[in-house]
Amino acid sequence: xxxxxxxxxxxxxxxxxxxxxxxxxxxxxxxxxxxxxxxxxxxxxxxxxxxxxxxxxxxxxxxxxxxxxxxxxxxxxxxxxxxxxxxxxxxxxxxxxxxxxxxxxxxxxxxxxxxxxxxxxxxxxxxxxxxxxxxxxxxxxxxxxxxxxxxxxxxxxxxxxxxxxxxxxxxxxxxxxxxxxxxxxxxxxxxxxxxxxxxxxxxxxxxxxxxxxxxxxxxxxxxxxxxxxxxxxxxxxxxxxxxxxxxxxxxxxxxxxxxxxxxxxxxxxxxxxxxxxxxxxxxxxxx
Numbered sequence: 001x002x003x004x005x006x007x008x009x010x011x012x013x014x015x016x017x018x019x020x021x022x023x024x025x026x027x028x029x030x031x032x033x034x035x036x037x038x039x040x041x042x043x044x045x046x047x048x049x050x051x052x053x054x055x056x057x058x059x060x061x062x063x064x065x066x067x068x069x070x071x072x073x074x075x076x077x078x079x080x081x082x083x084x085x086x087x088x089x090x091x092x093x094x095x096x097x098x099x100x101x102x103x104x105x106x107x108x109x110x111x112x113x114x115x116x117x118x119x120x121x122x123x124x125x126x127x128x129x130x131x132x133x134x135x136x137x138x139x140x141x142x143x144x145x146x147x148x149x150x151x152x153x154x155x156x157x158x159x160x161x162x163x164x165x166x167x168x169x170x171x172x173x174x175x176x177x178x179x180x181x182x183x184x185x186x187x188x189x190x191x192x193x194x195x196x197x198x199x200x201x202x203x204x205x206x207x208x209x210x211x212x213x214x215x216x217x218x219x220x221x222x223x224x225x226x227x228x229x230x231x232x233x234x235x236x237x238x239x240x241x242x243x244x245x246x247x248x249x250x251x252x253x254x255x256x257x258x259x260x261x262x263x264x265x266x267x268x269x270x271x272x273x274x275x276x277x278x279x280x281x282x283x284x285x286x287x
Contacts, residue, residue: 007074008102017056017107020239023263025107028235032104034267036097039233041278043100045117047078047091049228050103051110057237061109065089068106075099078118083226093118109237112228115185120178121225127185127284128229129172129193130165130219137202137214139168143252145203145216146170148196150249158282161274164258166236166244171229177281186223188284193218232274235263246274 013026032039053061067077067090076093094100094111103111115124129149133142146162149172153160163171176185193205196218204215222229230236230244245261248271 050108189220
């Protein structure tokens with residue numbers, strides 16, 4: 001992109017950020033420009049947590065919540081009190097293409113979002129199931145559990161959506177009406193996980209069981225105020241530059257590998273399985 005078409009002052013275009021596949025910062029910027037039409041609506045009005053790798057993903061990166069020194073005045077921010085940091089944090093909001101390009105130029109490889117927007121911080125608009133296999137359990141095992149989870153949620157009258165985590169597991173989400181607290185959504189996810197763990201030996205639902213070899217953990221803990229998930233269409237900081245990619249459930253049934261979705265091909269995918277996700281707000285039965 002020409003600097004005449006954006007407010008961003010680019011730096012180090014030729015810097016290699018993914019050495020194994022020789023992907024440069026320019027290519028990362030190009031990816032985020034191409035994916036912006038699908039990605040920006042998932043970022044909108046959500047305080048961001050970044051994982052930056054200015055020296056590439058094979059070097060040590062760092063998490064960043066606060067706006068970095070030198071942040072342009074046109075970048076939208078919001079100041080929120082962080083209970084973990086015990087101070088005000090100046091979070092970035094990415095509601096436009098220029099900000100997304102600026103984040104890419106910062107080598108913000110991974111972009112993480114909370115499950116609520118800045119104007120309704122205590123009322124999540126998503127329920128989040130993190131389906132996480134522990135070796136020797138595999139992605140195929142995670143896919144099997146995700147399909148069992150879908151069946152369970154369908155029985156409850158719910159329509160879940162699924163994406164790759166970009167690493168070893170899958171993320172299953174339900175868009176919900178803003179009527180519930182995080183305590184309620186977390187309890188809902190935990191309850192469903194416990195039900196599945198009673199019915200299927202491979203599933204575990206308690207934090208104490210997360211590292212049991214060969215099990216698939218249905219993680220409910222991210223359904224909490226201040227916790228985040230990797231944004232749909234974000235790159236992951238792995239050597240092959242995978243992408244956390246929304247899927248059709250038919251693709252999960254086919255056991256399509258997460259590595260098949262990466263910086264070289266995701267932007268060219270024509271369909272968007274999550275196209276209607278924000279227009280499909282659902283209601284939960286919570287206790």
